[in-house]
Amino acid sequence: MEQIKIVIAGARGRMGSEAVKLVESTTEYTLVGVIDHKFDGKRLKDLDGFDSDVPIYTDIETCFFETNPHVLIDLTTPEIGKIHTKIALQHGVRPVVGTTGFSDEDLKELEGLTIEKGIGAIIAPNFAIGAILMMKFSQMAAKYFQDVEIIEQHHDQKLDAPSGTGLKTAEMISNVREEKQQGHPDEKELIAGARGADYKGIRLHSVRLPGLIAHQEVLFGGDGQTLKIRHDSYNRASFMSGVKLAVDNVLKIDILVYGLENIIE
């Protein structure tokens, strides 16, 4: 079997370091390099906590030119992730993007590039299979419950709010829910933000605390009843089976897939 050559951007990070372990422990994958904004010219194994003898590049184009990868796994920051994804597509490298914080315009532009280049890309706001099911189940429930609020909880080092998962859940729900402004029509926020962000009438609340990893509860309310759908990631290994699913699938598609719910049955 041909080896799938992979480059990881953000390899020193919380998710990136877990992705390095996944790639190194998967027989059909070969890690050929990593992209960082520091340590150019060093080897990954020169850094504490890594054994991989692969080069570190601060220039993505040099990395692609010298390592010729099939797939880029990006786990960086919202601003950098967009740039990396664009450059990858321009160089014929298939992106698997876990980085969150992309706007609708970014997604449209990247979709255009996949069409122009005829190669696939996967952007997945959440790789955890349980979180994908939580989103799917919430979409199912929204057909029956119009009133819904989303509470997402993350560690306090997270840069984007609401989370990619919270936003994707709101999008999926709004695709099936008749738009409704929830709460009392005359309600007033005594402190700005008290009612959370508003996505087409759906309220989204972001909690940030040390000790948390990634958690989300979707609350539905109806006449005399509530329904709560909850998912918890207790470590970053919880995301890795989804990263593998995305890498394996991105090689078979020639479009942009936004969300792993479009890949799993």
Ligand SMILES: NC(=O)C1=CN([C@@H]2O[C@H](COP(=O)(O)OP(=O)(O)OC[C@H]3O[C@@H](n4cnc5c(N)ncnc54)[C@H](OP(=O)(O)O)[C@@H]3O)[C@@H](O)[C@H]2O)C=CC1
């Ligand atoms: N889809 C999913 O299932 C999941 C997605 N995420 C998302 O993944 C992203 C990363 O999260 P997390 O691992 O927690 O974040 P971290 O901050 O731990 O990791 C980000 C890494 O990217 C590095 N980095 C910053 N700028 C650059 C650059 N220009 N080039 C290359 N690397 C760079 C950082 O380096 P330095 O520290 O030196 O700045 C750091 O090592 C976030 O957008 C998060 O929302 C997270 C978990 C699950």
Ligand SMILES: O=C(O)C1=N[C@H](C(=O)O)C[C@H](O)C1
């Ligand atoms: O930053 C994180 O940690 C996570 N980010 C993703 C998101 O924004 O939804 C996925 C997961 O929730 C963890």
